[in-house]
Amino acid sequence: MTDGNITAEMRQLFQKSGDEALCEQVYLLSKQLCQQENIIMTDYQQLSLISHLSAMVHRSITKEKVTAVDKAIFTDVSENSIKLSKKITDFLPNLIADEIYxxxxxxxxxxQNKG
Incomplete structure (x- = not known):
């Protein structure tokens, strides 16, 4: 992830979640985990992630469930990416396991990015 400060666009996504502070916490957790794994996101990838995190926080609050996914389509996703995602989804209550994938x-x- 980039080392930049939180932008107005990022702040807007945090607010959209329904709990700005919680969304920012989840983002900071994901940023920390990415740093530990040496994952560097482009600005676009970072905004895409924050948008997804915002939606997850919203679903956690409203207890809305995502449509179940076929886990077979995620066989090419590394175990490390799955574990990282689980750490983040475990931070939020009321999410179904499919959120991890x-x-x-x-x-x-x-x-896949080059550092």
């Missing part, structure tokens, strides 16, 4: 794509794609 949807979130893992952000980390898996960013792993």
């Amino acid at each position: 949807l979130l893992s794509i952000h980390f898996e794609v960013a792993r």
Whole structure:
């Protein structure tokens, strides 16, 4: 992830979640985990991740469930990306396990970036 400050666009996504402070916490957790894994996201990938995190926080609050996914389509996602995603989804209550797989794509794609 980039080392830049939180932008107005990022702040807007945090607010959209329904709990700006919680969304920012989840983002900072994901940023810390990415740093530990040496995952560097482009600005676009970072905004895409924050948008997804915002939606996850919103679903956690409203207890809305995502449509179940076929886990077979995630066989090419590394175990490390899955584990990273689980750490983040475990931070939020009321999410179904399928959220892990949807979130893992952000980390898996960013792993392809050249540092």
